[in-house]
């Protein structure tokens with residue numbers, strides 16, 4: 001909700017978040033780079049370039065895995081939401097770690113020949129017709145390109161420029177990148193392992209991502225938002241007295257949109273459930289200081305108008321609502337974003 | 349945990365009470381996870397092949413007869429303590445390049461070579477210094493050298509680039525190293541075939557294409573993999589040379 005764009009709007013949470021993530025990454029790299037060579041004590045050690053490439057590669061895989069854990073974990077248990085808050089910084093960090101991995105490989109395996117190393121990357125192995133010996137580097141390059149695109153477009157400027165739906169779709173690239181990384185590892189280093197510790201960790205990591213997503217989908221299916229029944233252009237939401245002060249009740253409308261009906265100072269107002277920032281679920285937010293606060297990144301809206309407080313300009317659609325006995329109902333068609341609607345008194 | 353009891357987190361506000369402990373726990377778990385993964389993954393890497401450049405032996409200068417297979421070999425006639433006469437050396441240049449061009453005019457002649465050796469149990473390869481300091485014609489008559497034909501063989505093993513196998517890179521074989529090995533072989537570094545069973549007391553042999561040609565392009569798809577192949581074997585001093593019968597090369601399943 002910025003009026004002018006700055007690289008990062010720092011606040012304490014972001015500093016702490018980045019600090020913790022950085023601590024995890026530094027711990028990984030330090031132990032891998034400086035402690036494990038001592039543990040291994042090979043007669044003729046692994047070349048430092050390869051050792052380093054493995055450290056950064058394994059770190060990037062673990063980071064990606066954790067990034068993909070965060071979404072489903074937050075859906076299953078909302079206490080994980082703080083991990084979601086600044087996930088993009090972690091994503092950008094991952095991109096740098098992955099680039100470092102690629103750099104070590106490029107300057108080792110693809111260097112020292114009479115050809116340009118970038119050209120060598122493309123022509124050295126062309127066994128595209130086979131699984132074993134497939135140029136698995138191609139999957140790594142694809143994943144790296146995805147990560148760079150995501151990192152470059154991670155800023156809110158791009159979010160606004162591309163519009164949230166397009167931005168969200170673009171950032172689903174992370175899943176393709178992850179699948180590519182899995183293929184990259186499976187057809188590469190895993191083909192050469194005698195010791196299978198890494199194999200177990202790798203397969204466990206990839207399965208955990210798939211498993212958590214399946215669990216979150218199942219969880220949402222059981223506990224997720226329900227479809228409201230429509231009659232004559234009005235959709236039934238719930239018993240008006242059941243909505244707690246400062247909270248909302250979410251229903252799915254026949255057209256697939258979600259509406260959030262909030263109770264504020266004993267009166268009901270309805271706005272779109274999708275936050276103008278990144279489609280966060282506003283109905284799972286709270287009213288803080290008279291403003292609906294998004295659970296994802298804290299954008300705020302006046303529940304009666306769908307407008308962010310000045311100087312911010314974000315707006316979400318509002319819905320006209322009425323009471324039918326004790327039942328609250330909303331009109332199927334949303335009002336244009338930012339349209340004020342008179343709140344409805346909760347029956348005693 | 350129901351929504352009602354969950355403390356509500358807003359990024360730019362202080363962490364709500366009740367969430368602090370959970371977030372701290374998750375943070376510690378995250379750092380511990382990364383640390384444990386680093387030790388487990390990093391600490392269980394396979395030992396690479398026991399082979400290395402021997403810069404510590406110093407520069408070696410020996411004389412011998414140059415043979416082109418087409419990959420050049422040196423049949424040592426005047427050696428030293430490390431490389432006695434009768435030894436055969438494969439030769440390579442710095443980086444991923446062979447010395448074919450420099451050896452071309454010296455076939456069957458006596459030459460002096462100078463460089464650093466690579467050792468893998470035995471010393472079978474030398475990386476020459478640049479230009480004429482690395483290889484140059486030597487005075488004297490070249491003695492006749494024996495090539496002993498050993499007949500046709502069917503063998504199982506892996507095609508590698510000889511230089512990485514001999515420790516220029518560790519690890520220097522296998523599929524993760526395939527593109528690098530191809531690049532070496534394209535650059536005329538002598539390719540070798542590492543057999544699963546010793547053959548004539550050796551576990552490796554220089555591998556060439558049929559009739560004195562280089563390793564054919566068709567073989568590149570098989571580099572770094574477990575394959576079977578057939579070809580004519582010959583002994584040149586203490587190095588075996590296999591002339592691949594290209595169509596016989598096949599992947600071994602599993």
Ligand code: FES
Pocket residue numbers: 275276277278279280281294295296297298299
């Ligand atoms: S989605 Fe980011 S604040 Fe709502």
